[in-house]
Amino acid sequence: MANLNVNICGVQFKNPVIAASGTYGFGKEFEEVYDISVIGGVSTKGTTMEPRLGNPVPRIAEGSSVILNAVGLQNPGVEHFIEEDLPFLKEKGVVIIANVAGSTLDDYKHICRRLNGLVDMIELNISCPNVHAGGMALGIKPQNIREVTKITKAELSKTPLIVKLSPNVESIPVNAKAAEEGGADCISLVNTFTGMAIDLERRRPVIANNTGGVSGAGIKPIALRMVYEAAHAVRIPVIGMGGIMTGRDALEFMCAGASAVQVGTANFTDSLAMPRIIKEMNDWLDAHGIADVNRIVNTLKLN
Numbered sequence: 001m002a003n004l005n006v007n008i009c010g011v012q013f014k015n016p017v018i019a020a021s022g023t024y025g026f027g028k029e030f031e032e033v034y035d036i037s038v039i040g041g042v043s044t045k046g047t048t049m050e051p052r053l054g055n056p057v058p059r060i061a062e063g064s065s066v067i068l069n070a071v072g073l074q075n076p077g078v079e080h081f082i083e084e085d086l087p088f089l090k091e092k093g094v095v096i097i098a099n100v101a102g103s104t105l106d107d108y109k110h111i112c113r114r115l116n117g118l119v120d121m122i123e124l125n126i127s128c129p130n131v132h133a134g135g136m137a138l139g140i141k142p143q144n145i146r147e148v149t150k151i152t153k154a155e156l157s158k159t160p161l162i163v164k165l166s167p168n169v170e171s172i173p174v175n176a177k178a179a180e181e182g183g184a185d186c187i188s189l190v191n192t193f194t195g196m197a198i199d200l201e202r203r204r205p206v207i208a209n210n211t212g213g214v215s216g217a218g219i220k221p222i223a224l225r226m227v228y229e230a231a232h233a234v235r236i237p238v239i240g241m242g243g244i245m246t247g248r249d250a251l252e253f254m255c256a257g258a259s260a261v262q263v264g265t266a267n268f269t270d271s272l273a274m275p276r277i278i279k280e281m282n283d284w285l286d287a288h289g290i291a292d293v294n295r296i297v298n299t300l301k302l303n
C-alpha cells in the first residue's frame with residue numbers, strides 16, 4: 001500500500017481524489033452506492049446565497065467521449081447547505097470544499113463571509129456571468145480575477161481559498177498568477193469548455209441554453225496542458241481536473257504538477273469511478289515501487 005495522504009494548504013486529505021463540483025451533489029446519492037468516506041474530498045455543487053432553479057431543460061447533451069451541460073447553478077442556497085448537507089459531509093470525514101458562485105462581487109463576499117470557518121476549503125467558481133460586467137464571467141480578465149480573489153480572501157480568516165480557473169481564456173499562466181497575486185491559497189482547473197451540440201433535423205441546439213460546458217474524457221489533453229502551465233506559473237498548489245477516468249489519468253495530472261485531482265463526469269458513467277480510481281492509483285504506484293503519491297507530483301520532464 002502506497003501512502004496516498006496529501007496536504008494542501010494545511011488541510012489533510014486521506015487521498016488526492018476529490019469529487020468535482022456539480023457532479024456529486026452533496027454526496028448523499030453516492031452514499032447509496034458506496035461509503036463515501038473512502039474518497040479524499042467533496043467539492044459541493046456550486047452554492048449561491050439564495051436558492052436557484054437553474055436553466056430550462058434539456059440541460060445535458062452527450063457527445064462521443066464528452067458531455068455538454070448547462071445546468072445553470074441549480075442549488076438550494078447556502079443556508080440549506082449549512083443546515084441539511086454540511087452535517088452529513090462532516091460525519092463522513094471527507095475534506096469539505098464549498099464551491100461558491102454569484103453574479104456580483106458582493107455575492108461572493110457575502111457567501112464567503114457566511115462559510116468562513118464552517119468548511120475545510122472554499123472553491124470560487126468564477127466562470128459564471130457577472131451581471132455588472134454585462135454578463136461577462138468574472139474569471140476571464142486577470143484584473144477581475146485579482147479583484148474577486150482579494151475581496152473574498154479578506155472574508156476568509158479561517159478557511160483556505162481555492163480559485164477555480166476557466167479554460168475559456170487567453171492565457172492560463174496570466175490568470176493563474178492573477179489569482180495568486182489576489183491572495184489565493186490554491187488554484188484548481190479546468191472548469192468546462194464552452195461548446196454547442198446541434199440537433200440537425202430540427203436545426204436547433206440540443207440544449208435549451210444553446211451553449212453549454214464541455215467536460216469528460218475528450219477534454220483531458222487540453223486540461224493536462226493547462227494544469228501543467230498553471231503549475232509552472234505559480235508557487236501555490238494546483239488541483240487538476242478535466243476528463244479523469246482512471247487512476248493513470250489522475251497520476252498524469254499529478255506528474256504535470258497537480259497536488260491533487262478532481263473527478264467529475266466519470267461519476268456519471270461509472271458510479272463507482274472514484275473508489276476505482278483510488279485503487280488504480282495505488283496499484284500503479286505499488287507496481288512501480290513508489291511508496292508515496294507525493295513523489296509523482298511535478299516530475300514531468302519535457303522532451
Ligand SMILES: Cc1cc2nc3c(=O)[nH]c(=O)nc-3n(C[C@H](O)[C@H](O)[C@H](O)COP(=O)(O)O)c2cc1C
Binds near residue numbers: 219266
Ligand atoms: C453537470 C455538471 C455540473 C457542473 N457544475 C459545476 C459547478 O456548479 N461549479 C463548478 O465550479 N464546476 C461545475 N462543473 C465543472 C466540473 O466541476 C469540472 O470542472 C469539469 O466537469 C471538468 O472535469 P470532468 O471532465 O472530470 O468532468 C460541472 C460539470 C458538470 C458536468
